[in-house]
Each structure stands twice: as structure tokens, then as C-alpha cells.
Amino acid sequence: NAGVTQTPKFRVLKTGQSMTLLCAQDMNHEYMYWYRQDPGMGLRLIHYSVGEGTTAKGEVPDGYNVSRLKKQNFLLGLESAAPSQTSVYFCASSYRQFNYGYTFGSGTRLTVV
């Protein structure tokens, strides 16, 4: 099993450019989440999804959009990148029962210049 796969692993964007981060899981998990991690601030929830076709805003949703058209994929879009979006982005997924906690992807390091 691949678990949770994030692509790309690294990316450098210019201010104003757009991009999409892909999270794919092969564990048939219902719940999927996107976080950003900045030094000293822990993991902050951007958006999440409790099932195919559903999305909800987290703590820091501004400047991001998401889609969950297929159960196994959760896409995070940056419409017009800003330097403040320089961060490490993590995707996580879980079964509805949470019995095994959440499985995280290996992260995407994004730099906006």
C-alpha cells in the first residue's frame, strides 16, 4: 500500500502564479484534510472533507480552494500565490471510526517568491 501520496514534494512559485497540490490515498478513507505547517505554529487546518463531493473550511482557508471529486483524491488549489503561503503542506486521511488515527502524507514544501 502506498498510503497517502502527495505531489509534488517541492515547488517554487512566483507571486501571482497558481498551482494545485494533489493528495491521493489508497486506503478507502472517508475523511481527508489539508494542513499547513509553519515554524512555531504547529499544523493549521486549511480545508477538509468528510466524504466524496463534500468540503469544509478549516482555520486558515483564505487563498485556497479544494475539491474532492473522487473519494481517493483531495486537491488543494492556490489561485494566486502569495509569499505568505510559503509553507510545508501536509495531507492526512482517516477512516470514519478513527481507530487508527490519521495517516499523513510526506508533505509538500512550497516557496513563493
Added chain:
Amino acid sequence: EDKVVQSPLSLVVHEGDTVTLNCSYEVTNFRSLLWYKQEKKAPTFLFMLTSSGIEKKSGRLSSILDKKELFSILNITATQTGDSAVYLCAVIRSNDYKLSFGAGTTVTVRA
């Protein structure tokens, strides 16, 4: 607004010491609390706690939840240099399954 507060923010210990990490929370519709260990890369799952007073144990790590006082502790006994990491606490809400994290505690274990 939900709050998850971890303390201390960081600590340095020597091998063999015992470490106690704290996590307090203010969350509506609390369901469970989770502990994670993060070393450079993605967080790895340690424990999930749902009921008060029941200790969960894995090797030298143990954790307990107090739902009345709204906090959890994570203990690491006989620390080793491999325990050096950021330890993250998170809570899940039962109504919408939102998972919120604290800022983490950085533990450094010196040989």
C-alpha cells in the same frame, strides 16, 4: 473558537530522564484526543484517547486523558536520543470531524 494548547513549547533533557508533556483543550463537541510524533517529516500516530482515566501505553510512552479538567499528558520514561522530536496533540470534534492541532512541544534528548 477551539483551542489546543501544549506546554512546554520546548525542553531539553538527558538520556534516561522522564518527560511529561501537557495538552489542554477547549473544544465544542469533543470526541477524541490524539498524540503524534514528528521527526523532520510527516507526523506519526502515537495514541488516540477517548475515555477519561484510561491509560494508553506503548513501550516507554504512555498517555492519559482527563475530560473533566480538559487535558491530557504524554509521558516518556527512560528517554533516548531517538525520542528527540516534536510531539503534537490534536482533538477531533464529534459533529463535523474537524481535527485541530496544538503548536507542539519540541523535545531534545542529549546523550
